[in-house]
Amino acid sequence: MESSPVTHAANPTNLVIAIDGPSGSGKSSVSKAVARALGAAYLDTGAMYRAITYSVLDAGTDLSDAAAIATAVREAKLEISVDPDHEHVVIGDTVVTDAIREPRISEQVSAVATNLEARAELVRRQREIIATNVRIVAEGRDITTVVAPDANARILLTASEEARLRRRGIQLGGTQDASALASQVLERDKKDSTVVNFTQAADGVITVDSSDLDFEQTINAVLDAINTAAKK
Numbered sequence: 001m002e003s004s005p006v007t008h009a010a011n012p013t014n015l016v017i018a019i020d021g022p023s024g025s026g027k028s029s030v031s032k033a034v035a036r037a038l039g040a041a042y043l044d045t046g047a048m049y050r051a052i053t054y055s056v057l058d059a060g061t062d063l064s065d066a067a068a069i070a071t072a073v074r075e076a077k078l079e080i081s082v083d084p085d086h087e088h089v090v091i092g093d094t095v096v097t098d099a100i101r102e103p104r105i106s107e108q109v110s111a112v113a114t115n116l117e118a119r120a121e122l123v124r125r126q127r128e129i130i131a132t133n134v135r136i137v138a139e140g141r142d143i144t145t146v147v148a149p150d151a152n153a154r155i156l157l158t159a160s161e162e163a164r165l166r167r168r169g170i171q172l173g174g175t176q177d178a179s180a181l182a183s184q185v186l187e188r189d190k191k192d193s194t195v196v197n198f199t200q201a202a203d204g205v206i207t208v209d210s211s212d213l214d215f216e217q218t219i220n221a222v223l224d225a226i227n228t229a230a231k232k
């Protein structure tokens, strides 16, 4: 399935693509591939929540101390790359690109994601990053609804629980047993869902269900959805 290049009627170069979805639906990998195809930057907003989680854990902060987490986010020196081919995340003076993917972070990141003050500050920074990039694909949980509701195209990428657990298990090299995977994927989504809706498409958001699609088919389905949105 071929997808034609995307243009936006008002400004042929300016492009913001917003992609949300649950854990393991393929947001990061598919969004990166879509960004490459469109010659766009790529913003992984989940990496920002993960980096803050790394730093509060590193500082020995009690994760039940909401005020301390909010302060940590406001004061955080956080750098995140927007090159889909080179991921680089730095918090303070520490490079955390790989460390933020560890299961211990996945298991605890909801403490930051459900902190409303932390969210407000990270949303502010995400909007700044989006505004400074002419073409960008941004993905997370609230990009279509809160961070960039005016994006040129807004997509909810979903997949069945079974597909998402299977994909995450393979991605982590079979190192996690079923209950650890369920905690990192399903229970985390349940906690995160208390503050943001990423299970149902908001008005104007196109749903792409990747349960029965392979990786290439999913990329093409998202590119097609972007073209459909651009024609509206």
Ligand SMILES: Nc1ncnc2c1ncn2[C@@H]1O[C@H](COP(=O)(O)OP(=O)(O)O)[C@@H](O)[C@H]1O
Pocket: 021, 022, 023, 024, 025, 026, 027, 028, 029, 030, 167, 168, 170, 171, 210, 213, 214, 215, 216, 218
């Ligand atoms: N349609 C698909 N079919 C099979 N595997 C996929 C598909 N989409 C993504 N994957 C794989 O599933 C894993 C999880 O994808 P990822 O992009 O990390 O999801 P998310 O960012 O939504 O948590 C990755 O290893 C990715 O390559």
Ligand SMILES: Nc1ccn([C@H]2C[C@H](O)[C@@H](COP(=O)(O)OP(=O)(O)O)O2)c(=O)n1
Pocket: 022, 023, 024, 025, 027, 028, 045, 046, 047, 049, 050, 109, 110, 113, 139, 140, 141, 142, 143, 188, 192, 196
């Ligand atoms: N825009 C966002 C992005 C991520 N989050 C939260 C939800 C997740 O628990 C964490 C980590 O997100 P991430 O996209 O890295 O998670 P997955 O790779 O999909 O498992 O951050 C959020 O609340 N809002």
